[in-house]
Amino acid sequence: MQRQSHVKRPHSGETRLDALQRHAFDYFLNETNLANGLVADKSQPGAPASIAAVGFALAAYPVGVERAWISRISAIDRTLAALRFFSNAPQGTDPDTTGHKGFFYHFLDMTTGRRAGICELSTVDTGFLLAGMLAAAAYFDRNSEDEQEIRSLADALYRRADWQWACNGGETITHGWTPEGGFLPYRWEGYDEASLLYVLALGSPTHPLAAEGYIAWTSTYQWKEIYGYEFIYGGPLFIHQYSHIWIDFRGIQDAFTRDKGIDYFENSRRATYVQREYAIRNPLGFAGYGENFWGLTASDGPGRTTRRVNGIERAFFDYAARGAPYGPDDGTVAPWAVLAALPFAPEIVLPAIAHFQDVYPQVTGKYCFRCSFNLSFQNEEDVHGGWTSPYHFGINLGPVVLMCENYRSELLWRLMRASPYIVTGFRRAGFTGGWL
Secondary structure (H helix, E strand, O other), X not given: OOOOOOOOOOHHHHHHXXXXXXXXXXXXXXXXXXXXXXXXXXXXXXXXXXXXXHHHHHHHHHHHHHOOOOOHHHHHHHHHHHHHHHHHOOEOOOOOOOEEOOEXXXXXXXXXXXXXXXXXEEHXXXXXXXXXXXXXXXXXXXXXXXXXXXXXXXXXXXXHOOHHHHOOOOOOOEOEEEOOOEEOOOEOOOOOOOHHHHHHHHXXXXXXXXXXXXXXXXXXXXXXXXXXXXXXXXXXXXXXXXXXXXXXXXXXXXXXXXXXXXXXXXXXXXXXXXXXXXXXXXXOOXXXXXXXXXXOOEEOOOOOEEEEEOOEEEEEOOOEEOOOOOOOOOOEEOHHHHXXXXXXXHHHHHHHHHHHHHHOHHHEOOOOEOOOXXXXXXXXXXXXXXXXXXXXXXXXXXXXXXXXXXXXXXXXHHHHHOOHHHHHHHHHOOOEOOOO
16 A cells, blocks of 8 residues: 655645644634533524534543633533533433434534424444543543543443444444434445544443444445545545544555555545646536645535536535545535644645635634635625625534644544543454555
8 A cells, every 4th residue: 555655844845733723722612612512503692502513512521622612621521511511411312312222413502401493313423422531531641530430430431332232233323313303314324523432432331332233334335436536435524534533544454455456544635636637627617626626524614505606606505524536515614624624635735725825815714714614605795705704613613623633643543542532443443564
């Protein structure tokens, strides 16, 4: 396997990276309810908490301690607030709870911690939450009472999740459940961000997923050749990033990747290059696209509408899972997703990030990058300025903090390599080689 090695960063690039990572971390400092550890889904006033954002926060606090952005004591207090909340929060089939069967609702009220709206009990978002808990348990390894409590609560919460129930009689894991309608009709099938979910489910000592479930999942992959790159296809960038935040896939292989002669890290590197090549080719002719202007992923958008732009009728979307090269694509890019690809391809990520910051200052906000922007969606005040999302999202900024750190120190990868549950999950999935 050939892989791009890390390139030496110029001092100015490192300073830029320091600032972006720190400002992304500030989101979790400022958008968290200290009483219960819940983190707002986005910076919009009144937004509910996202359990995935809590998972990213729990993994980010150790980064903050190591970088001296937060004291160890403050990080412990925040971590314990979240773990105690989820440990004591009501579970059951009543629609006004926090979760059921060890899983939690996608969105929660920031103050009460109860289900927000009629959202689903989310398996994958619970996975990100549990991964953050396991990362915290691995980092806070001292013998103090508080750090022992972190480890004890994280372990109990992980063991509580009933992965067998979440399969609803099938081999693969369902997307979720609601008290009103039961299990959702969708399953985690096809290559996506669920790699981590399956490893967590397989590693459970209490309610594990059957090993056949992982084989059933990988059997739904699509292997494609695009622009000369062969890889397991996934259109949006986040698909190739989220599981890698916690898991070091370098040099380890399951049956599928052994057969293809790659690993999942290399797969993500190729997917990153495909995104850049798509922008260079720019088949739909969107404004800005090019060598240092790319990054299609799940992101906020200018709104579901149609406009005539430079004589072309364009369809635009609101929040959507944009992808390359098969779309959807409405000209909206997400610089945060480019930055989160840093471990895979720093040689193309760093120049793109510099370009975004230096040429398009509107996309840099209070917390690192805003969610997304679109130069083809013209506005009346500035015909060349396009549209920029007014919001920051926790599930965007967590990957920035954590993938920058994996690139710089491999902190999260090192913590999770030491988790016996992760190791067990990988071995049950048939992974061999490398650090395993």
